[in-house]
Amino acid sequence: MPRTARTPNRLTGLVLIVVSACAFGGSGTAAKPLIEAGLTPLDVVWLRATGAVLILLPVLIKHRDLPRRRPGLVLGFGLFAVAGCQGLSFASLALIPVGVALLIEYLGPPLLLGYIRLVQRRKVGRRAALGALLAVIGLCCVVQIWSGLGGLNPWGVALGLGAAFCQVAYFVLAEDVGSGSRKKRGASRTDEKPVDAIALSAYGLLVGSIVFTAASRPWDIDWSVFGHDVAMGGRQVPALLLLGWVIVVATVVAYVTGVAAVSHLSAQVAGVVACLEAVVGTVLAWVLLGEHLALPQVVGGLLVLLGAGIAQTSAGPSTPSEGPVLTEIGVEPLPAVETPALH
Numbered sequence: 001m002p003r004t005a006r007t008p009n010r011l012t013g014l015v016l017i018v019v020s021a022c023a024f025g026g027s028g029t030a031a032k033p034l035i036e037a038g039l040t041p042l043d044v045v046w047l048r049a050t051g052a053v054l055i056l057l058p059v060l061i062k063h064r065d066l067p068r069r070r071p072g073l074v075l076g077f078g079l080f081a082v083a084g085c086q087g088l089s090f091a092s093l094a095l096i097p098v099g100v101a102l103l104i105e106y107l108g109p110p111l112l113l114g115y116i117r118l119v120q121r122r123k124v125g126r127r128a129a130l131g132a133l134l135a136v137i138g139l140c141c142v143v144q145i146w147s148g149l150g151g152l153n154p155w156g157v158a159l160g161l162g163a164a165f166c167q168v169a170y171f172v173l174a175e176d177v178g179s180g181s182r183k184k185r186g187a188s189r190t191d192e193k194p195v196d197a198i199a200l201s202a203y204g205l206l207v208g209s210i211v212f213t214a215a216s217r218p219w220d221i222d223w224s225v226f227g228h229d230v231a232m233g234g235r236q237v238p239a240l241l242l243l244g245w246v247i248v249v250a251t252v253v254a255y256v257t258g259v260a261a262v263s264h265l266s267a268q269v270a271g272v273v274a275c276l277e278a279v280v281g282t283v284l285a286w287v288l289l290g291e292h293l294a295l296p297q298v299v300g301g302l303l304v305l306l307g308a309g310i311a312q313t314s315a316g317p318s319t320p321s322e323g324p325v326l327t328e329i330g331v332e333p334l335p336a337v338e339t340p341a342l343h
Protein backbone atom coordinates (compact mmCIF):
# COMPACT_ATOMS: atom_id res chain seq x y z
CA MET A 1 0.00 0.00 0.00
CA PRO A 2 1.25 3.49 -0.75
CA ARG A 3 2.42 5.60 2.11
CA THR A 4 0.16 8.46 3.08
CA ALA A 5 1.29 12.01 3.62
CA ARG A 6 1.93 13.31 7.12
CA THR A 7 -0.61 15.60 8.72
CA PRO A 8 0.94 19.07 8.81
CA ASN A 9 1.56 20.49 12.28
CA ARG A 10 1.85 24.26 12.41
CA LEU A 11 3.77 24.47 15.70
CA THR A 12 6.27 21.86 14.55
CA GLY A 13 6.74 23.76 11.31
CA LEU A 14 7.35 27.06 13.09
CA VAL A 15 9.93 25.51 15.44
CA LEU A 16 11.72 23.85 12.52
CA ILE A 17 11.86 27.01 10.39
CA VAL A 18 13.20 29.10 13.29
CA VAL A 19 15.95 26.52 13.85
CA SER A 20 16.70 26.51 10.12
CA ALA A 21 16.83 30.30 9.91
CA CYS A 22 19.24 30.53 12.85
CA ALA A 23 21.44 27.76 11.40
CA PHE A 24 21.53 29.35 7.95
CA GLY A 25 22.16 32.78 9.49
CA GLY A 26 25.51 31.74 10.91
CA SER A 27 26.89 30.32 7.67
CA GLY A 28 28.26 33.56 6.26
CA THR A 29 29.85 34.63 9.53
CA ALA A 30 31.65 31.27 9.85
CA ALA A 31 32.64 31.08 6.17
CA LYS A 32 34.03 34.59 5.67
CA PRO A 33 37.13 34.09 7.90
CA LEU A 34 37.96 30.97 5.86
CA ILE A 35 37.66 32.95 2.63
CA GLU A 36 39.83 35.75 4.02
CA ALA A 37 42.41 33.14 5.09
CA GLY A 38 42.98 32.07 1.49
CA LEU A 39 40.10 29.83 0.41
CA THR A 40 37.88 30.89 -2.48
CA PRO A 41 34.06 31.05 -2.13
CA LEU A 42 33.84 28.00 -4.43
CA ASP A 43 36.29 26.12 -2.19
CA VAL A 44 34.06 26.76 0.82
CA VAL A 45 30.78 25.82 -0.86
CA TRP A 46 32.37 22.62 -2.25
CA LEU A 47 33.60 21.65 1.22
CA ARG A 48 30.21 22.56 2.66
CA ALA A 49 28.17 20.48 0.21
CA THR A 50 30.55 17.53 0.00
CA GLY A 51 30.97 17.29 3.77
CA ALA A 52 27.20 17.31 4.20
CA VAL A 53 26.80 14.60 1.55
CA LEU A 54 29.23 12.35 3.43
CA ILE A 55 27.25 12.83 6.64
CA LEU A 56 23.98 12.07 4.84
CA LEU A 57 25.35 9.10 2.87
CA PRO A 58 23.14 6.56 4.73
CA VAL A 59 20.11 8.64 3.73
CA LEU A 60 21.16 8.61 0.07
CA ILE A 61 21.39 4.83 0.14
CA LYS A 62 18.07 4.35 1.95
CA HIS A 63 16.16 6.64 -0.43
CA ARG A 64 17.97 5.67 -3.63
CA ASP A 65 14.63 5.51 -5.47
CA LEU A 66 14.00 9.27 -5.07
CA PRO A 67 15.96 10.41 -8.17
CA ARG A 68 14.01 7.90 -10.26
CA ARG A 69 10.62 8.93 -8.86
CA ARG A 70 11.16 12.69 -8.81
CA PRO A 71 14.14 13.53 -11.08
CA GLY A 72 12.95 17.06 -11.81
CA LEU A 73 12.51 17.89 -8.13
CA VAL A 74 15.93 16.51 -7.19
CA LEU A 75 17.71 18.27 -10.05
CA GLY A 76 15.90 21.56 -9.51
CA PHE A 77 16.57 21.51 -5.77
CA GLY A 78 20.24 20.73 -6.33
CA LEU A 79 20.78 23.40 -8.98
CA PHE A 80 18.78 26.24 -7.44
CA ALA A 81 18.33 25.64 -3.71
CA VAL A 82 21.89 24.33 -3.19
CA ALA A 83 24.26 25.30 -6.01
CA GLY A 84 22.58 28.62 -6.82
CA CYS A 85 21.86 29.76 -3.26
CA GLN A 86 25.18 28.70 -1.77
CA GLY A 87 27.46 29.57 -4.67
CA LEU A 88 26.05 33.03 -5.38
CA SER A 89 25.57 33.90 -1.71
CA PHE A 90 29.13 32.99 -0.69
CA ALA A 91 30.58 34.74 -3.73
CA SER A 92 28.58 37.83 -2.76
CA LEU A 93 29.64 37.92 0.91
CA ALA A 94 33.28 37.58 -0.17
CA LEU A 95 32.93 40.99 -1.84
CA ILE A 96 30.49 42.85 0.44
CA PRO A 97 29.60 42.71 4.17
CA VAL A 98 27.74 39.60 5.34
CA GLY A 99 24.71 41.54 6.58
CA VAL A 100 24.32 43.44 3.31
CA ALA A 101 24.60 40.22 1.28
CA LEU A 102 21.89 38.52 3.36
CA LEU A 103 19.54 41.49 3.12
CA ILE A 104 19.91 41.60 -0.66
CA GLU A 105 19.16 37.87 -0.82
CA TYR A 106 15.81 38.43 0.88
CA LEU A 107 14.63 40.57 -2.03
CA GLY A 108 13.69 37.30 -3.75
CA PRO A 109 9.91 37.30 -3.21
CA PRO A 110 9.40 40.98 -4.13
CA LEU A 111 11.59 40.57 -7.22
CA LEU A 112 9.55 37.60 -8.37
CA LEU A 113 6.35 39.59 -7.87
CA GLY A 114 7.78 42.23 -10.19
CA TYR A 115 8.54 39.57 -12.79
CA ILE A 116 4.99 38.21 -12.59
CA ARG A 117 3.49 41.67 -13.00
CA LEU A 118 5.79 43.16 -15.65
CA VAL A 119 6.82 40.14 -17.71
CA GLN A 120 3.91 37.73 -17.35
CA ARG A 121 1.37 40.58 -17.27
CA ARG A 122 -0.56 39.06 -14.36
CA LYS A 123 -2.18 40.98 -11.56
CA VAL A 124 -0.81 40.98 -8.03
CA GLY A 125 -2.55 42.21 -4.89
CA ARG A 126 -2.06 45.74 -3.55
CA ARG A 127 -0.45 44.47 -0.36
CA ALA A 128 1.98 42.38 -2.39
CA ALA A 129 2.85 45.41 -4.53
CA LEU A 130 3.32 47.52 -1.38
CA GLY A 131 5.63 44.89 0.08
CA ALA A 132 7.68 44.80 -3.11
CA LEU A 133 7.96 48.60 -3.15
CA LEU A 134 9.09 48.73 0.49
CA ALA A 135 11.68 46.05 -0.15
CA VAL A 136 13.10 47.88 -3.18
CA ILE A 137 13.28 51.14 -1.22
CA GLY A 138 14.99 49.23 1.58
CA LEU A 139 17.53 47.80 -0.85
CA CYS A 140 18.36 51.31 -2.07
CA CYS A 141 19.11 52.25 1.55
CA VAL A 142 21.14 49.09 2.23
CA VAL A 143 23.43 49.64 -0.77
CA GLN A 144 23.30 53.45 -0.29
CA ILE A 145 22.55 53.98 -3.95
CA TRP A 146 22.69 57.78 -3.59
CA SER A 147 26.45 57.57 -3.00
CA GLY A 148 27.40 55.15 -5.75
CA LEU A 149 26.49 51.99 -3.79
CA GLY A 150 28.23 53.39 -0.72
CA GLY A 151 31.54 51.88 -1.77
CA LEU A 152 30.02 48.39 -2.17
CA ASN A 153 31.41 46.13 -4.88
CA PRO A 154 28.85 46.12 -7.75
CA TRP A 155 29.63 42.48 -8.50
CA GLY A 156 28.89 41.58 -4.88
CA VAL A 157 25.50 43.29 -5.14
CA ALA A 158 24.72 41.53 -8.46
CA LEU A 159 25.66 38.12 -7.04
CA GLY A 160 23.45 38.78 -4.02
CA LEU A 161 20.51 39.49 -6.34
CA GLY A 162 21.17 36.20 -8.12
CA ALA A 163 21.03 34.40 -4.77
CA ALA A 164 17.70 36.13 -4.10
CA PHE A 165 16.04 34.42 -7.06
CA CYS A 166 17.47 31.05 -6.03
CA GLN A 167 16.25 31.55 -2.47
CA VAL A 168 12.66 31.73 -3.72
CA ALA A 169 13.11 28.51 -5.71
CA TYR A 170 14.23 26.81 -2.49
CA PHE A 171 10.87 27.39 -0.81
CA VAL A 172 8.83 26.66 -3.95
CA LEU A 173 10.51 23.29 -4.49
CA ALA A 174 10.35 22.40 -0.80
CA GLU A 175 6.55 22.54 -0.82
CA ASP A 176 6.42 19.04 -2.36
CA VAL A 177 8.05 17.55 0.73
CA GLY A 178 5.95 15.42 3.04
CA SER A 179 3.14 15.02 0.52
CA GLY A 180 2.58 12.94 -2.54
CA SER A 181 3.40 14.35 -5.96
CA ARG A 182 0.64 16.40 -7.53
CA LYS A 183 -1.59 14.77 -10.04
CA LYS A 184 -0.08 15.11 -13.47
CA ARG A 185 -2.10 16.27 -16.45
CA GLY A 186 -3.69 13.25 -18.14
CA ALA A 187 -2.73 10.85 -15.33
CA SER A 188 -5.38 8.59 -13.84
CA ARG A 189 -4.13 8.83 -10.24
CA THR A 190 -1.65 10.62 -8.02
CA ASP A 191 1.50 9.05 -6.63
CA GLU A 192 0.84 9.30 -2.90
CA LYS A 193 4.31 8.35 -1.74
CA PRO A 194 5.66 11.38 0.14
CA VAL A 195 9.03 12.99 -0.46
CA ASP A 196 11.25 12.71 2.59
CA ALA A 197 12.73 16.04 3.70
CA ILE A 198 16.11 14.63 4.66
CA ALA A 199 16.31 12.64 1.42
CA LEU A 200 15.57 15.68 -0.75
CA SER A 201 18.17 17.71 1.15
CA ALA A 202 20.74 14.92 0.78
CA TYR A 203 20.22 14.47 -2.97
CA GLY A 204 20.10 18.24 -3.52
CA LEU A 205 23.44 18.56 -1.75
CA LEU A 206 24.81 15.71 -3.88
CA VAL A 207 23.81 17.53 -7.07
CA GLY A 208 25.31 20.74 -5.70
CA SER A 209 28.53 18.97 -4.78
CA ILE A 210 28.87 17.63 -8.33
CA VAL A 211 28.30 21.11 -9.78
CA PHE A 212 30.82 22.67 -7.38
CA THR A 213 33.39 19.95 -8.14
CA ALA A 214 33.28 20.86 -11.82
CA ALA A 215 33.53 24.59 -11.07
CA SER A 216 35.91 24.81 -8.11
CA ARG A 217 38.71 22.28 -8.91
CA PRO A 218 38.88 21.07 -5.26
CA TRP A 219 42.22 19.33 -5.86
CA ASP A 220 43.77 22.83 -5.88
CA ILE A 221 42.40 23.79 -2.44
CA ASP A 222 44.99 25.16 0.00
CA TRP A 223 44.47 22.49 2.67
CA SER A 224 47.14 24.06 4.88
CA VAL A 225 44.55 26.64 5.97
CA PHE A 226 42.95 24.01 8.23
CA GLY A 227 46.20 23.38 10.08
CA HIS A 228 46.06 26.66 12.04
CA ASP A 229 43.77 29.33 13.42
CA VAL A 230 42.16 32.07 11.33
CA ALA A 231 41.20 35.61 12.25
CA MET A 232 37.55 36.11 13.22
CA GLY A 233 37.08 39.71 14.17
CA GLY A 234 39.57 40.39 16.95
CA ARG A 235 40.18 36.76 17.90
CA GLN A 236 41.78 33.61 16.50
CA VAL A 237 39.55 30.57 15.88
CA PRO A 238 40.55 27.07 14.65
CA ALA A 239 39.77 26.83 10.93
CA LEU A 240 38.53 23.24 11.36
CA LEU A 241 36.00 24.41 13.97
CA LEU A 242 34.56 26.95 11.53
CA LEU A 243 34.46 24.34 8.74
CA GLY A 244 32.64 21.92 11.04
CA TRP A 245 30.08 24.58 11.88
CA VAL A 246 29.53 25.39 8.20
CA ILE A 247 29.02 21.71 7.29
CA VAL A 248 27.06 20.33 10.24
CA VAL A 249 25.02 23.26 11.53
CA ALA A 250 24.78 25.70 8.62
CA THR A 251 24.20 22.98 6.00
CA VAL A 252 22.91 19.63 7.32
CA VAL A 253 20.78 21.01 10.15
CA ALA A 254 19.73 24.11 8.20
CA TYR A 255 18.57 22.33 5.03
CA VAL A 256 16.90 19.37 6.76
CA THR A 257 14.90 21.51 9.20
CA GLY A 258 14.07 24.10 6.55
CA VAL A 259 12.70 21.61 4.03
CA ALA A 260 10.80 19.74 6.75
CA ALA A 261 9.28 23.02 7.99
CA VAL A 262 7.78 23.88 4.60
CA SER A 263 5.97 20.52 4.56
CA HIS A 264 4.17 21.62 7.75
CA LEU A 265 3.59 25.25 6.78
CA SER A 266 3.79 26.63 3.24
CA ALA A 267 6.40 28.41 1.18
CA GLN A 268 4.84 31.77 2.03
CA VAL A 269 4.71 31.31 5.81
CA ALA A 270 8.12 29.64 5.96
CA GLY A 271 9.58 32.42 3.84
CA VAL A 272 8.37 35.07 6.27
CA VAL A 273 9.81 33.36 9.36
CA ALA A 274 13.01 32.53 7.47
CA CYS A 275 13.69 36.26 7.25
CA LEU A 276 15.17 35.72 10.71
CA GLU A 277 18.20 34.40 8.83
CA ALA A 278 19.08 37.90 7.68
CA VAL A 279 18.65 39.26 11.22
CA VAL A 280 20.74 36.48 12.80
CA GLY A 281 23.44 36.78 10.13
CA THR A 282 23.64 40.55 10.43
CA VAL A 283 23.86 40.47 14.24
CA LEU A 284 26.51 37.71 14.23
CA ALA A 285 28.58 39.56 11.61
CA TRP A 286 28.30 42.72 13.71
CA VAL A 287 29.37 41.00 16.96
CA LEU A 288 31.91 38.45 15.68
CA LEU A 289 33.36 40.12 12.58
CA GLY A 290 32.99 43.77 13.52
CA GLU A 291 31.01 44.54 10.34
CA HIS A 292 28.97 47.53 11.47
CA LEU A 293 26.12 48.84 9.35
CA ALA A 294 25.42 52.54 8.97
CA LEU A 295 22.05 53.91 10.15
CA PRO A 296 20.59 54.09 6.60
CA GLN A 297 21.57 50.44 6.08
CA VAL A 298 19.85 49.39 9.31
CA VAL A 299 16.69 51.26 8.30
CA GLY A 300 16.91 49.79 4.80
CA GLY A 301 17.33 46.29 6.19
CA LEU A 302 14.18 46.66 8.28
CA LEU A 303 12.30 47.82 5.18
CA VAL A 304 13.56 44.82 3.18
CA LEU A 305 12.36 42.39 5.86
CA LEU A 306 9.05 44.22 6.30
CA GLY A 307 8.46 44.31 2.55
CA ALA A 308 9.31 40.62 2.14
CA GLY A 309 6.92 39.75 4.95
CA ILE A 310 4.05 41.80 3.53
CA ALA A 311 4.60 40.43 0.02
CA GLN A 312 4.54 36.81 1.17
CA THR A 313 1.63 37.04 3.61
CA SER A 314 -0.71 38.96 1.30
CA ALA A 315 -3.58 36.77 0.19
CA GLY A 316 -3.56 35.66 -3.42
CA PRO A 317 -6.68 35.70 -5.60
CA SER A 318 -8.94 32.69 -5.32
CA THR A 319 -11.34 31.16 -7.72
CA PRO A 320 -13.61 28.10 -7.65
CA SER A 321 -12.73 27.14 -11.18
CA GLU A 322 -10.05 24.64 -12.05
CA GLY A 323 -6.67 25.79 -13.22
CA PRO A 324 -3.62 27.52 -11.83
CA VAL A 325 -3.81 30.05 -9.03
CA LEU A 326 -1.28 32.87 -8.88
CA THR A 327 0.33 33.03 -5.45
CA GLU A 328 3.00 35.29 -4.09
CA ILE A 329 5.83 33.04 -5.26
CA GLY A 330 4.59 31.34 -8.39
CA VAL A 331 1.81 29.46 -10.12
CA GLU A 332 0.45 26.38 -8.40
CA PRO A 333 -2.46 24.02 -9.24
CA LEU A 334 -5.69 24.80 -7.43
CA PRO A 335 -5.98 22.34 -4.54
CA ALA A 336 -8.82 19.85 -4.70
CA VAL A 337 -9.69 20.32 -1.04
CA GLU A 338 -9.76 23.35 1.20
CA THR A 339 -6.41 23.96 2.87
CA PRO A 340 -5.87 25.45 6.36
CA ALA A 341 -5.67 29.24 6.43
CA LEU A 342 -2.01 29.44 7.33
CA HIS A 343 -1.42 32.50 5.19
